[in-house]
Amino acid sequence: MxxxxxxxxxxxxxxxxxxxxxxxxxxxxLLCHDAPCSEGCPAGTDPGKFIRSxxxxxxxxxxxxxxxxxxxxxxxxxxxxxxxxxxxxxxRTGIDRPIEIxxxxxxxxxxxxxxxMKVLKAPRGRKNxxxxxxxxxxxxSLALAAELAKAGYRVTxxxxxxxxxxxxxxxxxxxxxxxxxxxxxxxxxxxxxxxFEFGTEIGKKITAQDLIEQxxxxxxxxxxxxxxxxxxxxxxxxxxGVLTAxxxxxxxxxxxxxxxxxxxxxxxVGGGDVAMDCATTAKLSGAAKVAIWYRRSxxxxxxxMDEIRYAHDLGITITTEFAPKAFTGKGKKVEYAEFTxxxxxxxxxxxxxxxxxxxxxxxxxxxxxxxxxxxxxxxIAVRKGGKTNLPGIFAAGDIANGGKxxxxxxxxxxxxxxxxxxxxxxxxxxxxxxxxx
Amino acid sequence: xxxxxxxxIDYLGVKCENxxxxxxxxxxxxxxxxxxAYEAGWAGVFFKxxxxxxxxxxxxxxxxxxxxxxPWLGFKNMxxxxxKPTELNFEFMxxxxxxxxxxILVSTIMGSSDAEWAALAKMSEQAxxxxxxxxxxxxxxxxxxxxxxxxxNPKLVKQYTKAVVKATKIPFIAKMTPNITSMEVPARAAIExxxxxxxxxxxxxxxxxxxxxxxxxMPVVNGKSSISGYSGAAIRPIxxxxxxxxxxxxxxxxVEISGIGGxxxxxxxxxxxxxxxxxxQVTTAIMQYGYRIVEDMANGLAHWMDERGYDRLDxxxxxxxxxxxPAEELDxxxxxxxxxxxxxxxxxxxxxxxxxxxxxxxxxxDAKKRRPVLNDECVGCHLxxxxxxxxxxxxxxxxxxxxxxxxxxxxxxxxxx
Ligand SMILES: Cc1cc2nc3c(=O)[nH]c(=O)nc-3n(C[C@H](O)[C@H](O)[C@H](O)COP(=O)(O)OP(=O)(O)OC[C@H]3O[C@@H](n4cnc5c(N)ncnc54)[C@H](O)[C@@H]3O)c2cc1C
Ligand SMILES: Cc1cc2nc3c(=O)[nH]c(=O)nc-3n(C[C@H](O)[C@H](O)[C@H](O)COP(=O)(O)O)c2cc1C
Ligand code: SF4
Ligand code: SF4
Ligand code: SF4
Numbered sequence: 001m002x003x004x005x006x007x008x009x010x011x012x013x014x015x016x017x018x019x020x021x022x023x024x025x026x027x028x029x030l031l032c033h034d035a036p037c038s039e040g041c042p043a044g045t046d047p048g049k050f051i052r053s054x055x056x057x058x059x060x061x062x063x064x065x066x067x068x069x070x071x072x073x074x075x076x077x078x079x080x081x082x083x084x085x086x087x088x089x090x091x092r093t094g095i096d097r098p099i100e101i102x103x104x105x106x107x108x109x110x111x112x113x114x115x116x117m118k119v120l121k122a123p124r125g126r127k128n129x130x131x132x133x134x135x136x137x138x139x140x141s142l143a144l145a146a147e148l149a150k151a152g153y154r155v156t157x158x159x160x161x162x163x164x165x166x167x168x169x170x171x172x173x174x175x176x177x178x179x180x181x182x183x184x185x186x187x188x189x190x191x192x193x194x195x196f197e198f199g200t201e202i203g204k205k206i207t208a209q210d211l212i213e214q215x216x217x218x219x220x221x222x223x224x225x226x227x228x229x230x231x232x233x234x235x236x237x238x239x240x241g242v243l244t245a246x247x248x249x250x251x252x253x254x255x256x257x258x259x260x261x262x263x264x265x266x267x268x269v270g271g272g273d274v275a276m277d278c279a280t281t282a283k284l285s286g287a288a289k290v291a292i293w294y295r296r297s298x299x300x301x302x303x304x305m306d307e308i309r310y311a312h313d314l315g316i317t318i319t320t321e322f323a324p325k326a327f328t329g330k331g332k333k334v335e336y337a338e339f340t341x342x343x344x345x346x347x348x349x350x351x352x353x354x355x356x357x358x359x360x361x362x363x364x365x366x367x368x369x370x371x372x373x374x375x376x377x378x379x380i381a382v383r384k385g386g387k388t389n390l391p392g393i394f395a396a397g398d399i400a401n402g403g404k405x406x407x408x409x410x411x412x413x414x415x416x417x418x419x420x421x422x423x424x425x426x427x428x429x430x431x432x433x434x435x436x437x
Numbered sequence: 438x439x440x441x442x443x444x445x446i447d448y449l450g451v452k453c454e455n456x457x458x459x460x461x462x463x464x465x466x467x468x469x470x471x472x473x474a475y476e477a478g479w480a481g482v483f484f485k486x487x488x489x490x491x492x493x494x495x496x497x498x499x500x501x502x503x504x505x506x507x508p509w510l511g512f513k514n515m516x517x518x519x520x521k522p523t524e525l526n527f528e529f530m531x532x533x534x535x536x537x538x539x540x541i542l543v544s545t546i547m548g549s550s551d552a553e554w555a556a557l558a559k560m561s562e563q564a565x566x567x568x569x570x571x572x573x574x575x576x577x578x579x580x581x582x583x584x585x586x587x588x589x590n591p592k593l594v595k596q597y598t599k600a601v602v603k604a605t606k607i608p609f610i611a612k613m614t615p616n617i618t619s620m621e622v623p624a625r626a627a628i629e630x631x632x633x634x635x636x637x638x639x640x641x642x643x644x645x646x647x648x649x650x651x652x653x654x655m656p657v658v659n660g661k662s663s664i665s666g667y668s669g670a671a672i673r674p675i676x677x678x679x680x681x682x683x684x685x686x687x688x689x690x691x692v693e694i695s696g697i698g699g700x701x702x703x704x705x706x707x708x709x710x711x712x713x714x715x716x717x718q719v720t721t722a723i724m725q726y727g728y729r730i731v732e733d734m735a736n737g738l739a740h741w742m743d744e745r746g747y748d749r750l751d752x753x754x755x756x757x758x759x760x761x762x763p764a765e766e767l768d769x770x771x772x773x774x775x776x777x778x779x780x781x782x783x784x785x786x787x788x789x790x791x792x793x794x795x796x797x798x799x800x801x802x803d804a805k806k807r808r809p810v811l812n813d814e815c816v817g818c819h820l821x822x823x824x825x826x827x828x829x830x831x832x833x834x835x836x837x838x839x840x841x842x843x844x845x846x847x848x849x850x851x852x853x854x
Contacts, residue, residue, distance in 0.1 A: 034802075
């Protein structure tokens with residue numbers, strides 16, 4: 001028996017709770033007054049309340065709380081960095097260890113599915129309050145759209161890809177976030193009557209301003225995310241076999257793995273969750289050897305300890321304090337990755353068939369989409385509530401905050417929805433000015 | 438080396454290596470089971486109740502209650518007495534006594550007439566039983582002439598006891614039902630009839646759960662179910678109460694009592710001993726965990742005796758009984774305020790919620806520091822202490838005297854598990 005975990009590209013990294021184990025965990029919860037865990041959730045999912053529901057044998061009530069507060073509750077249950085959020089705030093830590101809030105949330109969301117619950121329903125007869133267009137179908141837009149639809153607004157999401165979800169569908173590995181989990185959450189948004197237009201890239205033929213001026217939308221929300229892979233700025237990045245994380249993950253996610261890596265040697269450069277995802281994707285796609293190279297120390301790595309541990313469990317190595325110097329190869333294909341040590345004395349060369357650069361994402365050219373002011377990094381500059389400098393144009397999520405987490409994108413999406421509602425009420429939008437579309 | 442202590446005890450004139458016995462139930466239902474239990478360390482067995490009547494059991498016949506994922510809080514059974522032929526049961530008993538002469542064999546019997554009781558007693562004697570127990574207490578018998586209907590009828594208890602005592606010289610133990618207000622009444626009747634001891638308790642009539650698919654109780658037997666006996670940890674407090682009341686009765690207190698009901702650990706066992714029991718019986722915990730639990734019962738008890746400097750069980754049997762007094766005699770001249778250890782406190786706020794919603798609004802909540810602050814409304818009920826999840830965070834603190842009270846220092850609880 002190997003001590004290293006094995007699996008296929010889609011095998012799930014963590015096993016969930018069943019009724020009994022969920023109950024055991026919920027019984028550990030202290031049912032705090034003014035629960036600190038709930039305070040710790042940026043999106044207001046309210047774990048203190050849904051755990052209490054589980055504890056009192058009411059998993060359906062738990063599912064309702066989650067879905068009403070956080071339309072991406074199923075996704076968040078899988079990918080949130082709880083150790084920095086709700087679980088960090090958990091009172092139980094003072095006794096032994098925090099409640100496994102994420103896993104309980106996953107359990108409740110699974111009950112929603114098992115019972116075929118439809119928690120969210122659009123209000124009847126209030127569909128004509130105003131129409132809002134969203135750019136991109138990532139977490140920020142989805143959360144915003146759900147809030148607006150619940151309040152009776154018409155929402156259309158324009159997405160350049162074929163499917164909704166953004167990074168959830170085209171980035172994070174299915175081992176951590178299976179597609180059916182994403183789909184369950186998106187179904188809740190669709191169930192509210194939110195419309196999707198896939199294969200439409202805003203900024204190509206039509207801008208955000210056009211959506212208002214020509215298409216009759218009352219406001220536009222931009223949740224375009226960060227889709228430009230950052231380059232390392234070293235020689236050899238154009239060699240065949242050197243990939244950016246976004247391209248690599250998207251390809252794997254669309255094709256169910258990255259078959260070309262089978263039995264190959266892969267070097268991943270980076271130290272965040274994205275690097276871990278790239279490494280585990282490569283390994284689960286059948287790569288013979290996967291090694292992560294990171295320029296700083298494990299302590300400094302932004303990846304969560306759980307993700308680092310999961311990579312370790314799969315037999316992936318992490319070499320720290322080495323930064324890439326050059327990628328070389330005799331022909332057009334990469335053959336070696338060369339590194340220099342942080343100490344300026346060490347150096348290393350690793351033979352490889354592929355290099356994946358997971359050193360960050362930046363914004364694509366937003367000026368094509370909107371004339372709103374941009375921040376230094378090419379992100380859209382926003383004030384509280386996702387307001388840009390242009391009336392009727394709002395933005396949130398990675399494209400506004402520079403790249404954070406799903407739950408923060410949800411939180412900001414919810415806030416932007418509230419400020420759009422205020423904006424539209426002030427503007428006293430007349431119902432159905434023009435036929436939308 | 439594991440600790441060694443003398444756990445032996447004299448029970449109804451019979452020398453037992455320790456007080457731990459199997460109670461009458463499937464855990465002591467045939468030769469092989471009892472032999473295995475003996476080897477695990479049990480001192481004796483109350484063999485599964487034998488009658489002239491042979492039971493025809495239903496299936497399924499068990500259910501359990503749980504709380505917050507903790508199963509077997511209590512256990513329900515719909516079993517009757519032995520479903521094996523009468524002769525076979527006595528043959529098991531005979532062979533057990535022959536092969537394990539040092540172990541104690543108690544024959545538990547149930548008849549439906551004087552003649553049946555007498556015949557069963559005779560057969561027990563022939564099989565070599567050291568003691569005989571009369572089952573007056575099974576709540577799921579199908580005839581009013583047997584089971585707990587008999588146990589709640591003092592006349593029948595006395596009559597059947599007499600029938601046994603006339604038939605044999607072996608000491609007779611009457612097993613009591615808790616499905617009655619005053620157990621002392623049938624216990625006295627048994628003693629009048631000549632019983633040497635009583636055992637308590639048998640199972641408590643119950644409905645553990647309603648099955649929401651079949652709209653009947655659990656377990657479901659072809660769409661139906663019955664009220665039947667509840668046992669295990671959940672009934673221990675009820676058993677202790679009955680046992681204490683038996684010992685407080687001027688007549689019953691002079692006979693030896695075997696304690697039964699929810700014993701799982703050495704501590705549970707000790708509690709029955711401290712009330713005065715000289716013998717202890719167990720079923721449910723064995724059904725859940727097996728005979729091996731006796732190892733920790735014996736060893737744990739020995740360690741406790743070692744800590745307290747006791748050498749034999751007789752040194753402490755019954756010592757808690759005098760301290761259990763009627764509610765009207767309790768000292769009501771003071772209150773013990775709770776003391777909060779703010780360093781241990783983890784800020785869960787449970788004391789605040791419970792004191793407000795279930796006590797006297799005596800705790801103010803410091804929302805910023807997330808700490809409880811006691812105000813003047815406290816009555817010293819200790820609800821807060823009971824809900825606090827942190828060990829030794831809330832403890833008994835300052836004593837407040839009522840007006841005109843004599844200020845003698847009261848004895849308070851010091852140890853909270
Ligand atoms: C590999 C990886 C792993 C991650 N792991 C985690 C994790 O474990 N936990 C966590 O909380 N966060 C994680 N993150 C971060 C998280 O995914 C993001 O913070 C989050 O997805 C941001 O949501 P968003 O809606 O702002 O953008 P995105 O998810 O990027 O969605 C933007 C959408 O807009 C579409 N779009 C872009 N431009 C246009 C256009 N012009 N017209 C139409 N559509 C357009 C895109 O196709 C995309 O669908 C990870 C990110 C990556 C890349
Ligand atoms: C399945 C089962 C069958 C039982 N059968 C008998 C029996 O035949 N005769 C009897 O006197 N008591 C019987 N009892 C009662 C037990 O002997 C005992 O009095 C009761 O279960 C309480 O003890 P416990 O909590 O240790 O189980 C039975 C109990 C159970 C659980
Ligand atoms: S903080 Fe922890 S213990 Fe308290 S309610 Fe939340 S999950 Fe439960
Ligand atoms: S002892 Fe009772 S009244 Fe006093 S603080 Fe505790 S719960 Fe409240
Ligand atoms: S119940 Fe205990 S731990 Fe919780 S706030 Fe009160 S004193 Fe602190």
